[in-house]
Amino acid sequence: MNDRMGPPPIPAMAPETNESLTRSMIDQESESRAISDSLKTLWVYIGSQFLISFALSLVLGFFMGFFLSVFLPYTGDSIYEVTTNVVLLGATAASAIAAIAYGRKAFGIQIEKTEFSPVKNWMDYIRKTCMCYSLTVPLLVLVSGISLVLELLFGLYIPEAGNVNYSFGGELVYFITAVIAAPILEEIVFRGLIFKALKKYSLSFAMVFSALCFGLLHMNLFQGIPVFAMGILLAYFYHQSNTLCLPIGIHMINNLISVLASASLGAISTVLSFAPIVLCLIGFYFLSQEWSSIRSCFENSVPAKPLWNITAHKVSFWLLVALFGIMSIVVILFPGTI
Numbered sequence: 001m002n003d004r005m006g007p008p009p010i011p012a013m014a015p016e017t018n019e020s021l022t023r024s025m026i027d028q029e030s031e032s033r034a035i036s037d038s039l040k041t042l043w044v045y046i047g048s049q050f051l052i053s054f055a056l057s058l059v060l061g062f063f064m065g066f067f068l069s070v071f072l073p074y075t076g077d078s079i080y081e082v083t084t085n086v087v088l089l090g091a092t093a094a095s096a097i098a099a100i101a102y103g104r105k106a107f108g109i110q111i112e113k114t115e116f117s118p119v120k121n122w123m124d125y126i127r128k129t130c131m132c133y134s135l136t137v138p139l140l141v142l143v144s145g146i147s148l149v150l151e152l153l154f155g156l157y158i159p160e161a162g163n164v165n166y167s168f169g170g171e172l173v174y175f176i177t178a179v180i181a182a183p184i185l186e187e188i189v190f191r192g193l194i195f196k197a198l199k200k201y202s203l204s205f206a207m208v209f210s211a212l213c214f215g216l217l218h219m220n221l222f223q224g225i226p227v228f229a230m231g232i233l234l235a236y237f238y239h240q241s242n243t244l245c246l247p248i249g250i251h252m253i254n255n256l257i258s259v260l261a262s263a264s265l266g267a268i269s270t271v272l273s274f275a276p277i278v279l280c281l282i283g284f285y286f287l288s289q290e291w292s293s294i295r296s297c298f299e300n301s302v303p304a305k306p307l308w309n310i311t312a313h314k315v316s317f318w319l320l321v322a323l324f325g326i327m328s329i330v331v332i333l334f335p336g337t338i
Contacts, residue, residue: 031201032310035209037106038194039316042213045099045189046323053091060087085173092177096185103193111192117243124241125249127286132233132250134283136226137276143222171263178259183251190214190231191238191247198307199239203297205304207235209311216320221328230254236294 060083104110119125190210198206211231215224234247257279261272311317 027201028306028310031307034107034197034201035307035311035314036316037103038198038209038213039314039320041099041103041106041189041194042216042320043316044102045095045217046219046320048098049091049095052094053087056087056090057083082173085177089173089177089181093181093185096181096189099189100185100193103189103197107193107197109193109197111188111244115192115242115244117245119241119243119246119249124246125253128233128237128246129250129253130279130283131287131290132230132254132283133276133279134281134287135229135233136254137280139226139229140276143225147222175259178255179252183248183255186214186217187234187238187244187248187251190217191235192244195235195238202302202304202307203239204301205307207232207239207297208304209307210235216324219324219327220331221324222331224324224328233294236297239297240293 190213194213195206195210198209211228211234214231214234215228218224218227234250237246237250238244257272257275260268261275
C-alpha cells in the first residue's frame with residue numbers, strides 16, 4: 001500500500017520574527033505618513049502662496065488703488081512698487097502661517113518657547129553665516145556659468161540679482177518681507193516642523209529632505225540650488241543648538257546682505273556686493289573645523305535609503321519637482337514674471 005506523502009508543513013514563524021515584521025511594517029507606515037505630511041505641508045505653503053498672491057493683487061489693484069494714488073504721490077513712492085511688495089509680504093506671511101498650522105496638526109508637534117532661546121555666543125551667528133556662504137557662493141558661481149552658457153548658445157537669459165531700485169515705501173516693505181518675516185516663518189516650517197518631524201527616523205534624511213523642500217519652495221532652479229545647500233547647514237545648526245534662533249539669525253543676516261547689496265545705496269551697496277566673497281573665504285576655514293562633526297551626522301545616522309525609496313513612490317513629490325521645473329523654465333523664457 002503506497003501512502004502518498006503530502007508536502008511538508010510550513011514551519012511556524014518564531015514569535016520574535018512576527019513581532020519584528022509587525023514593528024517594521026508599523027515603522028514604514030509611520031515613515032511614509034511623516035514624508036506625506038511633509039510634502040502636504042509644502043503643498044499648502046506653495047498653493048496658498050499662489051492663491052493669496054492672486055487674491056491680494058485683485059484687492060489691492062481694484063479697491064486700494066484709489067487710496068494709494070491719493071497718498072503716495074506726495075512721498076514720491078510708486079503705486080506699483082508698494083502694491084507689489086505689500087502683496088509679497090502678505091502672501092509670504094499668510095502662506096507660511098497656513099503651512100505652520102497644517103504642519104503642527106499633521107505632525108502633532110508643539111513648538112516650545114525653549115526652541116527660541118537666544119544663542120549665548122553672538123559670534124556663532126557670524127561664524128556659521130560664513131560657513132553657509134562657503135557653500136552658496138561657489139554654487140552661485142556655477143549658476144552664473146550655466147547662465148552664461150545658455151545665453152551664448154541659445155540666447156536664453158537667466159535673471160540674476162541686481163539693483164532693486166525701489167522707492168522708500170517699496171524698499172521698507174520689501175525689507176520687512178525678506179529680512180524679518182521670511183527668515184522667521186520659513187525656519188519654523190522647514191527646520192522647526194519638517195526637519196524635527198523626520199529626524200527621529202533618520203537624521204541624514206531629515207537634513208537633506210528638509211533642505212530639498214526648502215529649495216523647491218523657491219520655484220526657481222537658479223535660486224533653489226544654493227538654497228538647498230544652505231538648508232542642509234541650517235538643519236545641522238538647529239540640530240546642534242536645539243534653538244531656532246540660530247538658523248533664523250543666519251537666515252536674516254544672509255538676506256540682509258543680499259537686500260542691501262542689491263539696493264540703491266551707492267558705495268555701501270558696492271562694498272556689500274563683495275561681502276559674500278569675503279565671507280565665503282572665511283567660511284572655508286570654519287567649515288573645515290566643523291566638517292568632521294557634519295560628516296558624523298551622516299555616518300552615524302540611520303540609513304536614509306529606505307526613506308528615499310518611500311519618497312520616490314510619492315506622486316506628490318514628483319508633482320512638486322515637475323512644478324519646480326516648469327517654473328524654472330518660465331523664469332528663463334519670461335524673465336521678471338516671478
